[in-house]
Amino acid sequence: MTTYLAGVGMTPFGKFRDSTLASLGSQAGREALADAGVDPHAIEMIACGSARSGMLHARESGVGQLIGWDLGIEGVAVYNEKAFCASGAVAFNIAHMALASGAHDVALVVGVEKMSSREGAGRPLTSDGMPLEGEQGFTPPAYYAMAARRHMETYGTTREQIASVAVKNRAAAQHNPKAQYRDPITVDDVLGSKGVVWPLHLLDCCPTGDGAAAAVLVNEAGAEKLGLEPTVRVAASVIGSGYYQKQDRDMTSFSLDKSTSARAYELAELGPSDIDVAEVHDSFSVAEIIHYEDLGFCEPGTGGKLVEAGETALGGRIPVNTGGGLLNRGHPLGATGVAQIVELCDQLTGRAGERQVADARTALAHISGGFHEGDFATSGVTILAVR
Amino acid sequence: MTELGELSLGASLLLRGPDSQYQLRASVCPRCGDVRVPQRRWCPNDSTPCDQVGLSGAGTIYEAVNILIPPQGFDAPFWAGYVDLDEGARFFAQIACTEGEAPPRHGDRVQMNVEWIGTGDRRVLAPVFARVAN
Numbered sequence: 152m153t154t155y156l157a158g159v160g161m162t163p164f165g166k167f168r169d170s171t172l173a174s175l176g177s178q179a180g181r182e183a184l185a186d187a188g189v190d191p192h193a194i195e196m197i198a199c200g201s202a203r204s205g206m207l208h209a210r211e212s213g214v215g216q217l218i219g220w221d222l223g224i225e226g227v228a229v230y231n232e233k234a235f236c237a238s239g240a241v242a243f244n245i246a247h248m249a250l251a252s253g254a255h256d257v258a259l260v261v262g263v264e265k266m267s268s269r270e271g272a273g274r275p276l277t278s279d280g281m282p283l284e285g286e287q288g289f290t291p292p293a294y295y296a297m298a299a300r301r302h303m304e305t306y307g308t309t310r311e312q313i314a315s316v317a318v319k320n321r322a323a324a325q326h327n328p329k330a331q332y333r334d335p336i337t338v339d340d341v342l343g344s345k346g347v348v349w350p351l352h353l354l355d356c357c358p359t360g361d362g363a364a365a366a367v368l369v370n371e372a373g374a375e376k377l378g379l380e381p382t383v384r385v386a387a388s389v390i391g392s393g394y395y396q397k398q399d400r401d402m403t404s405f406s407l408d409k410s411t412s413a414r415a416y417e418l419a420e421l422g423p424s425d426i427d428v429a430e431v432h433d434s435f436s437v438a439e440i441i442h443y444e445d446l447g448f449c450e451p452g453t454g455g456k457l458v459e460a461g462e463t464a465l466g467g468r469i470p471v472n473t474g475g476g477l478l479n480r481g482h483p484l485g486a487t488g489v490a491q492i493v494e495l496c497d498q499l500t501g502r503a504g505e506r507q508v509a510d511a512r513t514a515l516a517h518i519s520g521g522f523h524e525g526d527f528a529t530s531g532v533t534i535l536a537v538r
Numbered sequence: 539m540t541e542l543g544e545l546s547l548g549a550s551l552l553l554r555g556p557d558s559q560y561q562l563r564a565s566v567c568p569r570c571g572d573v574r575v576p577q578r579r580w581c582p583n584d585s586t587p588c589d590q591v592g593l594s595g596a597g598t599i600y601e602a603v604n605i606l607i608p609p610q611g612f613d614a615p616f617w618a619g620y621v622d623l624d625e626g627a628r629f630f631a632q633i634a635c636t637e638g639e640a641p642p643r644h645g646d647r648v649q650m651n652v653e654w655i656g657t658g659d660r661r662v663l664a665p666v667f668a669r670v671a672n
Contacts, residue, residue, distance in 0.1 A: 282547075283542070283547060283630075284630045285546065286542055286545055286546055286656070287631055287662075287664055288618055289609075289618065290605060290607075290609050293603050293605055296603040297602070297603050297619060297620065301601055304644065345606075347606055348603050348604065348606060348607070396582055396583055399628060525630070
């Protein structure tokens with residue numbers, strides 16, 4: 152069966168001290184249900200993504216049940232997914248598969264994270280999935296800084312090209328009222344911000360924060376039951392884990408993203424040139440450049456030139472991260488994978504306001520999640536299309 | 539005295555060789571020769587039970603970076619990166635670089651020493667790689 156997006160919603164992303172996992176998740180859920188015109192009691196399953204709920208809030212299990220309870224949804228199947236930054240994307244994938252198989256007809260997907268404060272003691276916000284490397288001082292920006300150095304040396308990618316990802320995504324974020332950071336910045340601002348791991352500076356790095364995003368999915372049977380006529384189809388949703396046999400991997404390219412995107416294009420019967428707008432994992436600015444290449448938006452080694460030429464900016468050939476990206480919309484880990492879907496749904500339904508991509512009919516969301524033995528732990532690619 | 543690996547894996551990654559020199563505890567597959575640090579019980583390539591082996595710590599820097607904002611338990615700045623060990627495993631570790639010395643870079647030959655890294659209760663005895671003549 153085909154699955155469709157019936158409605159989406161999300162909270163603003165930022166630091167909201169008085170919020171909770173339940174308040175954030177149910178706020179996004181209520182918005183998605185209202186957008187779809189679906190009563191909470193019509194929901195047949197919940198899939199919920201969150202990465203750090205146990206570490207930070209003593210809620211390792213049952214975040215989806217908590218949010219369902221707050222929304223008045225009961226007696227349904229609830230699936231809780233934890234896959235680092237890709238937790239929300241995995242939750243979306245689970246709901247999509249359940250509806251495509253016909254096991255359920257109406258699903259609520261929620262991604263949520265609260266990172267600005269914690270209840271009680273917790274471990275530091277570093278190196279999840281890399282405990283041995285963490286003993287030696289590993290940090291996620293160090294990983295991406297190594298990738299940046301290899302890309303610069305191998306392909307001549309410039310520091311300014313890398314910084315221009317952050318500038319481009321901030322320019323888009325100024326039109327997104329729910330983004331965490333919206334004031335325009337320049338390349339000089341990025342290069343003048345505090346050094347984190349050379350060549351990456353503070354404005355090359357995503358912030359931490361709080362937020363939630365949600366989507367209501369239906370299959371044909373669900374749409375018929377509820378009298379809905381959704382217009383955005385899930386053309387593909389693919390999740391993959393890393394490749395660990397080969398150790399001397401080339402950090403200028405991430406093979407996992409190549410394989411997940413190839414599978415997604417195959418399922419959707421589309422290619423990279425068919426994509427009108429994309430959300431691409433930009434936890435660190437250089438990541439977006441490498442992902443352009445692995446997703447097939449440009450040839451290997453030319454991602455820096457692609458962003459420098461403005462081809463991925465609003466008004467460009469293939470606008471990327473029109474909602475501001477992880478860098479500026481914010482990155483409450485478990486929420487991001489669903490927030491990408493919210494942005495793309497708004498783009499495909501013509502509701503993106505000043506950041507609207509004209510005539511957008513196909514869209515791609517990509518997210519990476521966590522590390523393991525030098526590779527990523529998870530990659531998720533979703534392709535949406537106007538039916 | 540906490541050695542690298544004891545906090546996260548429950549076992550030290552350091553071994554003492556026949557000449558009392560530190561070695562890096564690894565696994566080797568008797569069938570395909572695949573070498574892994576930390577060691578694996580089963581070869582990921584062919585599911586053969588692996589043997590334990592001590593690595594000399596000679597290798598080549600794949601890439602190294604200068605960490606300016608440290609994680610909790612470390613003082614900045616320090617250099618760290620991936621080292622491709624001569625036996626075939628890639629290993630993340632700190633890399634020695636004193637002030638005024640040229641930055642570590644891709645292709646530099648290195649040799650493992652063992653030093654204390656980190657601060658407070660995160661302090662561990664760990665491999666730190668020093669550059670040697672190519």
